[in-house]
Amino acid sequence: MKLDDAAARLEALGNPTRLKIYRALVRAGAEGLPVGRLQAKLDAAASTLSHHLKSLVVVGLVTQTREGTTLVCHANYDIMRDLLGYMVEECCAEGSCAPVVLPKVA
Amino acid sequence: MKLDDAAARLEALGNPTRLKIYRALVRAGAEGLPVGRLQAKLDAAASTLSHHLKSLVVVGLVTQTREGTTLVCHANYDIMRDLLGYMVEECCAEGSCAPVVLPKVA
DNA sequence: ACGGTATTTCTAGAAAAATAGAAATATAGA
DNA sequence: TCTATATTTCTATTTTTCTAGAAATACCGT
Structure with a gap:
């Protein structure tokens, strides 16, 4: 991944509403969530939500079917x-951020 | 970490200039980098760089001595x-993002 | 084709971010 | 104290983002 792509994706996640959207989608699992459900959950105007979703889709973090x-x-x-x-590769010193190695929750 | 803090930090990193700054600081290691060096390296106006640095300091990603x-x-x-x-905890399904476990470079 | 639900696009205003020149501040040394 | 270097703060301008109402589009069932 190029730096500019990484920055664009971080920026997409760097907004409370969009981070909530992404988190909700992760929690929804494989079946995903309809836009309408997201809207109810986040209590945002439909047009606003659509706008934020687009930002996430554009950078590839979210897909829609x-x-x-x-x-x-x-x-x-x-x-x-x-x-x-x-x-981890570009922004961590070896070991300094290693604790990320903890996703072995399941 | 609260969602709002995470979003603020992601936003701080979500700008090409600031991501370059952070990456340069990681690469500089423990001794760090003077602001002037960063300025030369990134070729930005001093006031602009100072502004970006402040964003990173405010969210705690960068410290200055x-x-x-x-x-x-x-x-x-x-x-x-x-x-x-x-x-990893909030935005990944178990296993789906696990490959982050690769920082064992050294 | 029509009606209804779901979602987007259009539009616009307000708020925030990015940029950089100029002036101000901090520190060190003579 | 005066000078020089390093950096920030002030100020202003331009650009972008956020927000959401209204209108438009997409799809389905009848």
Whole structure:
């Protein structure tokens, strides 16, 4: 991942509303969440939410699949993994950020 | 770490100039880098750089120590580790982002 | 084709960020 | 104290982001 891409993705996540969106999508798991559900959950205007979602989609962190009249959103783990990988590689001294190695929760 | 803090830190890193600053500080290691060196390296106006540095200092990602007339900047690994930890915990499905476990470079 | 639900795009205003020149501050040394 | 160097703060301008209402579009069922 190039620095500019990483910065764009970090910026996309660097807004409370968008970070909440992303977190909600991760928690929703593989089935994802319809835009409408997100809207209810976050209590934002539809147009505002759509705007934020677009930011996340543009940088690849979120994907959308249409199911009839509803748009279902999914967290894109591949991009997130690459982003975290970038941060660990480029922005950590060896060992200093290693504790990230703790995702062995399950 | 609270969501708002994580978002603020991600936003701080979510700008190409600031991400370059942070990366340069990581690469500089324990001795850090004076503001002037950063300025030369990034080729930005002094006031602009100072402004960006402040953003990073405010969210705790960078610390500064004065050495005579020069201000030396350091990456704060603790905050970065916590931030990465937050992202792995809150924004990853178990396993999906695990490959972050690769920092065993050295 | 029509009606309804879901979502986006358009539009616009307010707030915040980025940029950088000029002036101010801090520190060290003569 | 005066000078020089390093850096920040002040100020202003331009650009971008955030917000959300209103209108438009997409899709489905009848």
